[in-house]
Amino acid sequence: LALGCGVPAYPPAVSRVVGGEDARPYSWPWQASLQYLSSGEWYHTCGGTLIATNWVMTAAHCISSSRQYRVLLGKYNLAAEEEGSVAASPEKIIVHEKWNSYSVSNGYDIALIKLTEHVTLSDKIELACLPPEQNILSSNTPCYVTGWGRLQTNGALPDELQQGLLLVVGYATCSRPSWWGSTVKTNMVCAGGDGITSSCNGDSGGPLNCQSTDGSWEVHGIVSFGSSLGCNYYRKPSVFTRVSAFNSWIQEV
Structure with missing residues (x-):
């Protein structure tokens, strides 16, 4: 059923809507919700x-x-029981050995979760493609950040999966002093910064989805950080871990 990777059974509704919008249900079938247990309840904390x-x-x-x-x-609405969705348990979690939680701007903000068993792929659960090693997106490439993160700074958490169109900001621009300066490294991707659309709390860990020339979707970024001033701040684009800098690490794990 799943054609390799990155080809959803329900293609995403790619529009040029400014600001986030509800995604088409199950159109980002590799999107995961990472949840933690607290007093007997599960809470969404990050994407995956x-x-x-x-x-x-x-x-x-x-x-x-x-x-x-x-x-x-296989989730769309986190508050609803959905047929075909799966809850999986981690067997082990591997955090990059160079990650330092006191210095997010060092990069290496990547972790892999090995599940206790293989999930069965379906029209709602499919694999993402990874980009070629060291592949760099050109400026203004349109990509979509997806997640169940806050709808605005300090705002509500949505039940339905959201998508937001972000244009890639090249490293040369993103590392300018008036943008992110030296906080951003070459093993990161910047996208957005228009002051309107961005990732926000709860989107962390989720994908930056970019369509390749053959039409399949590649995950080029992992939501890492944004501005402490607020989510959609002008010239403070969302910053992502650049997946293509970690192909070999992913394969070795």
Whole structure:
């Protein structure tokens, strides 16, 4: 059913809507919800990306050694019971060895979650494609950030999966002093910065989805950080871990 990777059974409604919008249900079928247990209830904390039938990629800053996690796949509305969705348990979680939680701007904000068992792929659960190693997106490439993160700074958390169109900002621009300066590194991707659309709290760990020339979707970024001033701040684009800088690390794990 799933054609390799990155080809959803329900293609996303790619529009040029400014600001986030409800995604078409199940159109980002590699999107995961990473949840933690607290007083008997599960809470969404981060996004993730299904990259193999038993591996989910997320951000290192989403992982706390003291928490118990589960991964939901095949979800659209987190508040609803949905047929075909799966709750998977982590067998182990591998955080990049160079990650330093006191210095997010060092990069290496990547972690892999190995699931206890393989999930069965379906029209609602499919694998993402990874970009070619060291592939760099050109400026203004249109990509979509997806997640269940806040709808605005300090805003409400949505139940339905959101998508937001972001244009890639090249490293030369993003590292200018008036943008992110030296905070951004070459192993990161910047996207957005128009002051209107961005990732926000709760999107962390989720994918930056970019369509390749053959029409399939590649996950080029992992939501890492944004401005402490607020989510959609002018000249403070969302910053992502650049997946193509970590192909070999992902394969070695």
